[in-house]
Amino acid sequence: MRNVSSPYLLEQLMSRLVAPDAPRLYTNGQPWRDARGRGAPRHAVETEFKAEHAVVDLSTQPPKPLVVKCLVRELRIRFYAVSTIKNYRSAWVCFLRWYRGPLDQIDQEDIREYLELLVAGGASASEVSVTLSALRTGLDKFCLLRCTVGLVSPRKSKQLPVVMSKKEVQRMMEAARTLRDKLLLTVLYATGLRVAEVARLQWSDFDFDRQQIRVQLGKGKKDRYVMLADDLLPLMRQLWRHTKGVGYLFPSEGRRVDRHLSPRTIQRAVKQARILSGIGKAVTPHSFRHSFATHLIESGTDIRFIQKLLGHTNLETTSLYTKVARMKATAVASPLDRLRDEPGSSSESSGRQPKPRPSVGRMRLEVDPNPDSNGAYAVTLGVWKDGQLLPLPGMRATMPRQDWVSLQIPLQDIWEPTLRCLPTAQRERLESPEFFSQLQREVAKRILRIRDAEPFQALKT
Template sequence: MTVLAVPAAAGGSLRQRLIDDMTLRRFSRATQRNYLRDVGRLATFLRRSPDTATDDDLRRFQIAQQEVGLGVPTMNAIVSALRFFFVHTVNRPDLARRLVRLQHPRALPDVLSADEVGRLLDATVCLKHLAALSVAYGAGLRVAEVAALRIGDIDSTRMILRIERGKGGRDRNAMLSADLLDLLRRWWSEGHRQGVLQRQGWLFPGQDWARPISTRQLHRVVVEAARAAGIPKRVGPHTLRHSFATHLLEDGVDIRVIQVLLGHSRLDTTALYAKVATRTVRAVTSPLDRLALFHRQGAAPD
């Protein structure tokens, strides 16, 4: 799809202005690719430059996207891209306000038990895969954050992993446990011996040591390990992040601490894990039990 090929006044192409605006805000390459694609949807619909859109154009565009059967998350992603485009690239916030974001119930995430996580990690076929999945679970990282780690991001003095340009272009520190550090040192020794790890290189290189492992490959690794471990749940790399947060919550870690570790900008995003923390629910005493009614009666009702 050709996106934003028309010239813009004194600023190069409209496409390049959009790229520059996203780069200035340190958007990831994946986000930039998605925003270009979604602004391109509008250009294709209009058959002219998207910066010439009117209120009615945007209304017709959103109705058309809904009629072709796009899901709510996809439509909302398009809204995010177009709002950024109209606010920051063409300075038309009036148009951004015309875009409608749809509400949809968020499904509860699948979470593995501690035993299932152990079985999944045991089912990995090599040290690199074991280390990568252990980072995803042990530090609660997104799959793109795991893939983007470099050797220099490991700070063994402060016991943190430095996450550069995470979601939203934000930097943060993730936790680094002693056991995870030991595993990463084992992987460093093995990878350095194989010649695939360099001191300034990627922590998890792909087939070419000069490039990081792809998120698609990490997804395939998780799926294959779950299958080998006999785990029937739908499992992906993000399942390990969900499990990290849920297990911390069940262990009594404050939800605001978990919010910081996950890199969430909003607490209500982290609060979702309270709905799947079954150990936390089981630990609560029901007010009915405090009444001890059935104990006094001596028997349960028929």
């Protein structure tokens, strides 16, 4: 028989002689617990919604304006963006006007029926998505109704952005009517900022020593730095003379110096420059941001560096510009370009060349710096032929409102003697709409240059 002398072995032997129904204990008297593996039962995690936790208790049927007021107050407390508060408030007001039942009985079917009504009315996928987000935040998150659980945001169309070429960007900048508009377009393209970020730029955000611009509280309330281009410095020096480097870079047009320029004003400036430059693309201020990123990718810049400049959280958002970036000709070429190299091609046999664009020849344009009593400037235009200047008189330019120049062209009978002496191609060019648009842009630039120089002339005298 085994010698049981150890107290531990004796205790183990006595535990086996205990009745099977007795609770198992450790040697220290604590209750025995089985080893918990991966498949051991666990307590379910439950989320408890209580009425007192809701921003508004809808069971009491409060007035709808009071509900909207309380929800908007909660958005402000949580520091939502001003634009988000405006969009969410509009969505809540429209939904509560449509809904006629008790507020605490709003269910998923009511939300689906309302969204279907929006789609039938022609709402876009973005509008439906914003409405669903507003209802989910206000009813589920703030009022604890759980009426949007299971509803998914609609699919949006994946459209490629509008990207301008470098020549088109240069044409847009040259078509700017004022120094402020030219600086606006230059900053949009040189930094890739959003239109709201450009409007809120201040002189204190520019670090000229490190050539950086600090973007404060951009989209998502995040700060970031972008580069300061060297070509921006001459324009900023000219603007420094008027603002003295205090306040906003683009102050409001009114008398309030503590307000920045409205983003809507920037959109109008871009639209006017697009019309004057003759670009047919749907160019907006955001198109300069698209062009900024696309041109950086085409020049070989690392896409992660572009992501930091644009302020994108996900790299997938920045990768969109790789789809519109123009591939190098050395990497891939269109098969149409290779048809010219094939022997016996039609282009070689016919010897056709592209039709050259007709020219207006040498011209002379003069604008009288002294306007008449009606504020109109006399414009003199002449065409050189065989060493002789043929006049095209009768044009007048006016400024019906600030920073807007209107060019008045005389009747064709006044120019007919001069046009009759010119070749047919040159005459057709002078009568084309493209020539008049180019002439208007040039006259506008000269008149605005004269107007901006008047304060300095008065200062000298």
